[in-house]
Amino acid sequence: MDHRPQAWGRPRDDVYGAYDGSYLNHGGPKNATQSPVVTGTSVIALKFKDGVVMAADNLASYGSLARFTDVKRLHTFHNTTILGYGGDVSDMQFLSRLILQIELHQDYELEQLPDIKAQRGQEVMQANNLFTFLKKQMYHCRNHFDPLWNQILIAGFDDERKPFLSSVDLRGTSFSAPSLATGFGAALAQPIMRKYADTEEQAAKLTREEAVEIVKECMKVLFYRDARSLDRYSIAVVTKDGIDLKENEQLEKQSWAFAERIKGYGTQTV
Numbered sequence: 001m002d003h004r005p006q007a008w009g010r011p012r013d014d015v016y017g018a019y020d021g022s023y024l025n026h027g028g029p030k031n032a033t034q035s036p037v038v039t040g041t042s043v044i045a046l047k048f049k050d051g052v053v054m055a056a057d058n059l060a061s062y063g064s065l066a067r068f069t070d071v072k073r074l075h076t077f078h079n080t081t082i083l084g085y086g087g088d089v090s091d092m093q094f095l096s097r098l099i100l101q102i103e104l105h106q107d108y109e110l111e112q113l114p115d116i117k118a119q120r121g122q123e124v125m126q127a128n129n130l131f132t133f134l135k136k137q138m139y140h141c142r143n144h145f146d147p148l149w150n151q152i153l154i155a156g157f158d159d160e161r162k163p164f165l166s167s168v169d170l171r172g173t174s175f176s177a178p179s180l181a182t183g184f185g186a187a188l189a190q191p192i193m194r195k196y197a198d199t200e201e202q203a204a205k206l207t208r209e210e211a212v213e214i215v216k217e218c219m220k221v222l223f224y225r226d227a228r229s230l231d232r233y234s235i236a237v238v239t240k241d242g243i244d245l246k247e248n249e250q251l252e253k254q255s256w257a258f259a260e261r262i263k264g265y266g267t268q269t270v
Contacts, residue, residue, distance in 0.1 A: 036088035036149045038062050040073045041228040042185030043084035044218050045153045046193050047163045047178045047203040048211035051239035052155035054082050055215050057222070058247070059230035060089045066230065072247050074234040077103055079242045081127040081156035086182030087170070088149035095148060098137070099130070127156025127164040131174070139172025147171065151182040156238050163203075178203035181218075184226040189218035208237060220251055 038060050045054040060068040073085045075096055083099070085092040106124055125133075131154040141148050147170040158164040166176040178200055179193035196214055197203035206214075215235065222229045236245040 038089045042183040043086045044181040044185045044189045048206035049204045053211045053237045054084050055235040057230040057233040061228045078124045082236045084153040086151045091148040128158040131166045135168045135174045
């Protein structure tokens with residue numbers, strides 16, 4: 001039996017003819033993640049006056065199957081930057097290892113090389129520096145026709161110690177905004193976040209508690225409306241004091257209890 005996602009739900013051969021799988025390039029040269037299989041969905045992030053809050057659910061889908069329910073898609077860099085990955089999980093793992101190498105190399109320089117330590121004042125890469133690196137890395141892979149199938153949100157602080165939030169995708173397209181989202185979050189969560197922080201000035205008025213509540217409300221909407229989402233999620237808040245990361249948050253119990261109040265639900269008498 002063919003378990004590959006591209007074979008799911010296709011028409012019957014005896015009625016519609018044999019399935020054309022030529023686009024899969026069987027027997028051709030090896031290619032990497034040109035058709036992502038295990039993927040993560042939305043990542044959302046919102047600035048507030050003292051930092052940035054970011055969230056992503058813990059689900060990795062195998063095609064239309066909710067296969068892996070404990071995949072953490074929020075990663076930290078030192079204690080200054082949060083990265084949220086949407087898209088292909090294997091490419092996320094590749095990028096995570098690449099960034100870990102940068103982190104370890106930078107730690108080694110600061111600890112073992114006194115000249116560099118004195119010159120930098122023990123400063124590590126900030127979010128805007130890591131964003132520049134990822135932007136060039138994604139564009140480089142795209143130009144080699146082997147893109148990394150991800151959209152990444154980078155949150156932290158810039159060189160002036162102001163809250164920083166930017167996005168980069170598989171083509172190297174990059175931009176910044178007071179609120180950002182990947183996947184279905186761009187359609188479902190962004191309108192909610194823009195209601196409270198459509199401009200940098202509005203975002204600067206939000207408190208940490210308000211920003212966290214807005215993001216949690218967005219995660220609830222995504223769970224209700226996005227078939228590739230989960231009620232367990234990770235949420236991180238980055239401020240000048242560091243990163244507060246919680247990886248096993250859950251939406252309220254009985255999330256679908258409101259369905260009983262909908263006319264026409266089940267055997268309910270209208």
